[in-house]
Amino acid sequence: MWIDTHCHLDAAEFAGEEDVIATQALQKNVSMIVIPAVARDNFATVAGLAHQHANCTYALGIHPIFVPQAQESDLAVLRETVEAAMNDTRFVALGEIGLDFFVPMLTTPEMREKQDFFYSEQLKIARDFGLPVLLHVRKSQDSILKYLRRIQVIGGIAHAFNGSFQQAETFISLGFKLGFGGAMTFTRALQIRRMAATLPIESIVLETDAPDISPAWLHPQRNSPEELPRIGQVLAELRAMSLEDVARVTSANAVAAMPRLSHFS
Numbered sequence: 358m359w360i361d362t363h364c365h366l367d368a369a370e371f372a373g374e375e376d377v378i379a380t381q382a383l384q385k386n387v388s389m390i391v392i393p394a395v396a397r398d399n400f401a402t403v404a405g406l407a408h409q410h411a412n413c414t415y416a417l418g419i420h421p422i423f424v425p426q427a428q429e430s431d432l433a434v435l436r437e438t439v440e441a442a443m444n445d446t447r448f449v450a451l452g453e454i455g456l457d458f459f460v461p462m463l464t465t466p467e468m469r470e471k472q473d474f475f476y477s478e479q480l481k482i483a484r485d486f487g488l489p490v491l492l493h494v495r496k497s498q499d500s501i502l503k504y505l506r507r508i509q510v511i512g513g514i515a516h517a518f519n520g521s522f523q524q525a526e527t528f529i530s531l532g533f534k535l536g537f538g539g540a541m542t543f544t545r546a547l548q549i550r551r552m553a554a555t556l557p558i559e560s561i562v563l564e565t566d567a568p569d570i571s572p573a574w575l576h577p578q579r580n581s582p583e584e585l586p587r588i589g590q591v592l593a594e595l596r597a598m599s600l601e602d603v604a605r606v607t608s609a610n611a612v613a614a615m616p617r618l619s620h621f622s
Contacts, residue, residue: 358388359589359604360611360618361582362536363453363491363516363564366392366413367402370568370579378567379410382582386604388412389611389621390582393453393491395420397431400438407447414618416450416491417442421457424475425468432478439486449617450513451483452491459496473500480508489513489615492533498524505531514562514614517570519549522556529560534614538564539572539580542591554595562611563589 361382365371371378382390392403393416400417407415417439419427442448456472457463463472483490490513494501498520512532517540518525525535540546541553553561565588567580572588586604593603612618 358608359386359563359585360389360391360608361387361565361567361585362391362514362562362611362614363538364390364392364567364582365395365569366390366406366567366582367399368568375406376410378581378583379406379413382585383412385583385586387582387585389414389608389618391416391449391491391611391615391618393420393450394418395453396423396427397434400435404442404445404448414447414449414621416452417448418452418454418479418491419475420453421455421463421472421476421493422460424472425462427475432475432482435479436482436485439482439488443486446617446620449489449615450491451479451486451488452513453493453516454479454483454490455493455495455516456497456500457493457495458500473504476501477504477508480504480510483510483513484508487511491516494518494520498528502527502531505533512614514564516564517566518552522552525552525556525560529557534560534562534610536562536564537592538566538588539570539576539584541595542572542574542588543576544573550595553592558596558598558606559610561592561607562614563592563607 403415518535571580
């Protein structure tokens with residue numbers, strides 16, 4: 358089986374096609390899709406999608422790109438929603454949370470401070486409920502790690518990892534898995550491919566980030582979770598492993614990163 362550890366099935370690009378997308382993924386043996394929330398407004402949406410499809414689960418969180426319009430009261434709603442969801446087996450993590458220092462509007466001193474606040478407060482929620490976190494780490498790995506040392510959580514996934522080997526090793530030492538997806542399929546992505554080929558296989562999970570980060574054979578078209586096995590084939594080639602072993606190990610890694618997935622494995 359394959360586990361897509363990060364797919365925004367609720368995105369506008371999939372509107373009206375969610376059933377088809379989930380079914381097509383299942384037909385390609387993508388037996389589990391994790392749908393992260395991005396803002397208070399879609400907490401109920403991702404939970405609803407997870408309950409509509411046998412191969413879907415969800416996470417709850419406030420994405421850094423949505424922090425500018427977020428209110429501090431959203432954090433209280435998140436905490437309440439998480440508490441209510443703890444008895445829901447389809448709820449598997451806190452996410453997508455983190456920091457983004459790539460988008461210019463998010464790098465002003467005011468926005469950096471607001472991002473830091475929302476990230477640290479969400480780490481505290483994850484810590485308090487014993488939940489793993491799905492981390493957005495774009496151009497922000499060192500700052501992400503600084504807070505992880507201060508506010509210790511049980512682990513999770515550094516999504517769409519594109520840092521250095523040293524940063525990768527630090528995430529791994531803190532109990533995190535690293536998410537690899539479409540970017541790994543581009544031959545020019547030398548650093549990402551080197552890391553995918555040489556980091557401990559036990560530290561790697563697969564993801565699509567659909568509808569974004571399309572693999573080389575689709576770019577610039579919309580990505581989909583049904584592409585995960587083919588992305589897995591690229592990892593198999595980079596590591597000289599069988600496709601079956603890549604599926605088995607990366608799926609086990611996903612369950613280790615999000616133990617609540619064990620309800621379905």
